[in-house]
Amino acid sequence: MSIGTPAAPAVPRAVGDARRLLPPALARWTDGLEPALRDMCAYQMGLRDAHGRPTGTAAGKLLRPAFTLLCARAAGGDPAAAVPAAVAVEFTHNASLIHDDIMDGDRERRHRPTVWARYGVPMAVLAGDTLFGLAFEVLTAPDAGLPPDACRHLARTLRHLMAGQCHDLRFAETETPPIDACLAMMEGKTGALLGCACRLGALSADAPAGWDERFHEFGTHLGVAFQLVDDLLGIWGDPLLTGKPVGADLRARKRSAPVVAALSAPGAASGRLARLYAAPGPLDGGALELAAALVEEAGGRAFAAAEARRRIDMAWERLVSLDIPADARAELEQLTAQLADRRW
Amino acid sequence: MSIGTPAAPAVPRAVGDARRLLPPALARWTDGLEPALRDMCAYQMGLRDAHGRPTGTAAGKLLRPAFTLLCARAAGGDPAAAVPAAVAVEFTHNASLIHDDIMDGDRERRHRPTVWARYGVPMAVLAGDTLFGLAFEVLTAPDAGLPPDACRHLARTLRHLMAGQCHDLRFAETETPPIDACLAMMEGKTGALLGCACRLGALSADAPAGWDERFHEFGTHLGVAFQLVDDLLGIWGDPLLTGKPVGADLRARKRSAPVVAALSAPGAASGRLARLYAAPGPLDGGALELAAALVEEAGGRAFAAAEARRRIDMAWERLVSLDIPADARAELEQLTAQLADRRW
Numbered sequence: 126m127s128i129g130t131p132a133a134p135a136v137p138r139a140v141g142d143a144r145r146l147l148p149p150a151l152a153r154w155t156d157g158l159e160p161a162l163r164d165m166c167a168y169q170m171g172l173r174d175a176h177g178r179p180t181g182t183a184a185g186k187l188l189r190p191a192f193t194l195l196c197a198r199a200a201g202g203d204p205a206a207a208v209p210a211a212v213a214v215e216f217t218h219n220a221s222l223i224h225d226d227i228m229d230g231d232r233e234r235r236h237r238p239t240v241w242a243r244y245g246v247p248m249a250v251l252a253g254d255t256l257f258g259l260a261f262e263v264l265t266a267p268d269a270g271l272p273p274d275a276c277r278h279l280a281r282t283l284r285h286l287m288a289g290q291c292h293d294l295r296f297a298e299t300e301t302p303p304i305d306a307c308l309a310m311m312e313g314k315t316g317a318l319l320g321c322a323c324r325l326g327a328l329s330a331d332a333p334a335g336w337d338e339r340f341h342e343f344g345t346h347l348g349v350a351f352q353l354v355d356d357l358l359g360i361w362g363d364p365l366l367t368g369k370p371v372g373a374d375l376r377a378r379k380r381s382a383p384v385v386a387a388l389s390a391p392g393a394a395s396g397r398l399a400r401l402y403a404a405p406g407p408l409d410g411g412a413l414e415l416a417a418a419l420v421e422e423a424g425g426r427a428f429a430a431a432e433a434r435r436r437i438d439m440a441w442e443r444l445v446s447l448d449i450p451a452d453a454r455a456e457l458e459q460l461t462a463q464l465a466d467r468r469w
Numbered sequence: 470m471s472i473g474t475p476a477a478p479a480v481p482r483a484v485g486d487a488r489r490l491l492p493p494a495l496a497r498w499t500d501g502l503e504p505a506l507r508d509m510c511a512y513q514m515g516l517r518d519a520h521g522r523p524t525g526t527a528a529g530k531l532l533r534p535a536f537t538l539l540c541a542r543a544a545g546g547d548p549a550a551a552v553p554a555a556v557a558v559e560f561t562h563n564a565s566l567i568h569d570d571i572m573d574g575d576r577e578r579r580h581r582p583t584v585w586a587r588y589g590v591p592m593a594v595l596a597g598d599t600l601f602g603l604a605f606e607v608l609t610a611p612d613a614g615l616p617p618d619a620c621r622h623l624a625r626t627l628r629h630l631m632a633g634q635c636h637d638l639r640f641a642e643t644e645t646p647p648i649d650a651c652l653a654m655m656e657g658k659t660g661a662l663l664g665c666a667c668r669l670g671a672l673s674a675d676a677p678a679g680w681d682e683r684f685h686e687f688g689t690h691l692g693v694a695f696q697l698v699d700d701l702l703g704i705w706g707d708p709l710l711t712g713k714p715v716g717a718d719l720r721a722r723k724r725s726a727p728v729v730a731a732l733s734a735p736g737a738a739s740g741r742l743a744r745l746y747a748a749p750g751p752l753d754g755g756a757l758e759l760a761a762a763l764v765e766e767a768g769g770r771a772f773a774a775a776e777a778r779r780r781i782d783m784a785w786e787r788l789v790s791l792d793i794p795a796d797a798r799a800e801l802e803q804l805t806a807q808l809a810d811r812r813w
Contacts, residue, residue, distance in 0.1 A: 159632035228591035247572035251631055258627030265621035273617040277609035283602030287595055288503035
């Protein structure tokens with residue numbers, strides 16, 4: 126370690142498990158797809174490069190599958206048995222990313238062209254549909270070892286996910302929503318799937334009755350915290366670490382939580398920010414820096430950071446009464462803390 | 470009945486059952502969606518008009534749900550018990566229509582603007598995703614009374630559906646495919662879901678072991694026949710009956726089965742058709758009529774009609790050894806015959 130570089134945080138075991146167990150399991154399923162669909166789906170997940178060549182790894186943080194594996198352990202099960210559930214969650218996540226990138230017109234993700242930018246909108250619609258379907262196929266495979274309920278929980282999650290994305294799209298077009306509506310949108314858009322990821326982990330561990338519901342709520346609150354941190358990084362994140370252009374969310378005039386909180390606040394900074402968002406022309410260069418400063422001055426940054434901490438507390442409250450093995454609990458705490466403090 | 474008008478064919482009981490049972494069941498599920506998604510999904514299915522007002526009915530032929538209800542009866546069950554399966558099939562069908570219209574750039578369906586033309590591409594992507602998810606939610610509802618296998622069959626069907634649509638998109642862009650590849654594409658694009666519709670009917674009737682597989686194959690072959698008739702109507706159908714512009718498929722230079730068969734045939738007509746398809750500029754007016762005449766002269770029309778009959782024979786072969794109640798068998802025959810001979 127060179128002097129002046131902060132120590133990299135220890136990688137929690139579940140993240141290591143996910144990085145080791147997921148790529149081959151994901152590839153086994155995508156390899157069975159029609160070749161053109163296989164290449165697109167595998168490209169999205171980093172399982173193949175832009176020329177269809179296998180990479181032997183997977184892109185992304187694999188955060189959701191890591192939570193599935195870890196919650197399986199927390200519920201007394203074996204993480205290896207939770208791999209089908211984790212795969213289904215990761216497919217669902219990537220399906221929604223492919224479609225979100227179409228809806229938002231985003232051309233770049235993880236330093237690479239998005240699926241629609243690389244393969245065109247029609248094929249990208251199809252790739253997303255394929256991954257949504259594949260998630261259910263994984264979950265219902267005879268050897269997945271999951272109760273029939275698992276499929277119903279994933280289906281419900283999709284409904285909440287779509288409702289969240291729908292509100293997100295509408296917020297982008299219309300008046301600034303109240304901050305509560307913004308947080309409710311985040312519960313759908315990000316909370317629902319992380320909640321499902323945690324629940325499916327518990328279900329695959331054959332947890333005691335009622336535990337899966339607790340894990341679901343734990344993950345839902347955590348998902349909102351995760352999205353709040355994401356929103357902060359979308360304004361103040363380092364492009365080298367996030368893989369997104371600097372000030373990406375402001376550039377797109379997104380009404381993310383810090384922006385909505387700032388716009389709802391009293392004071393001059395809020396008014397100046399509103400005029401900047403309403404002005405025509407691109408938001409870049411000095412205007413971008415000014416917008417970020419105004420969000421901060423109006424309290425948007427502090428609100429989002431505090432709300433993230435509050436959601437993490439709410440998440441933990443759901444698990445407090447459960448008899449979770451000490452090592453799994455410690456690791457959940459470690460992962461949660463890293464999530465709240467991450468820079469990517 | 471006025472003189473000179475041919476008698477309308479008798480409506481098979483299953484179609485009547487579908488028209489009576491499906492609209493309220495579909496609406497019960499869509500009514501639970503986030504309002505903007507509800508309105509779009511209900512608009513697609515004709516459950517609501519373009520202003521979100523309930524219509525009390527549903528658009529479309531409801532052919533797939535009719536087959537689900539009828540196959541339930543044929544397998545010794547009660548059609549009312551097959552309604553959840555029929556609803557799931559109809560949601561899946563409409564989800565794929567919404568996304569297909571985006572991919573194909575089609576602005577009109579059933580005499581109305583398509584969902585993307587009415588609500589924009591981003592919202593239409595979301596509406597399709599919502600209906601795909603809702604199909605699984607219906608299928609796994611506690612009172613649906615279906616075996617867990619049902620969910621796996623629908624998930625597999627999506628994979629085949631997407632593979633078929635993928636080939637269809639590629640055929641539209643590249644060289645003319647061999648006719649076998651074209652028929653394989655149709656098995657995915659139309660056969661898979663009708664096969665699933667029939668299978669889910671049998672599954673909801675708790676049919677003897679192995680029956681659901683037979684019904685699946687029956688429906689798959691029938692689906693290809695159905696698509697072949699659709700392709701014929703896409704060239705020679707009456708716009709007033711089909712709801713599509715005259716010569717719609719030729720206008721879009723689609724490589725539908727009659728066109729592919731014509732292009733693969735030897736002779737002058739085939740070559741002239743190929744040049745017409747390769748020429749720049751819109752295909753309309755006299756060129757449209759000429760193209761239709763050339764497809765016919767090169768044998769494309771006769772091929773598609775013969776292949777449709779052959780597929781229907783193959784479909785019936787799958788059921789021949791099953792002990793199906795006489796009235797249900799007669800009705801399946803009636804519905805199949807009408808399908809082969811339909812003008813809409």
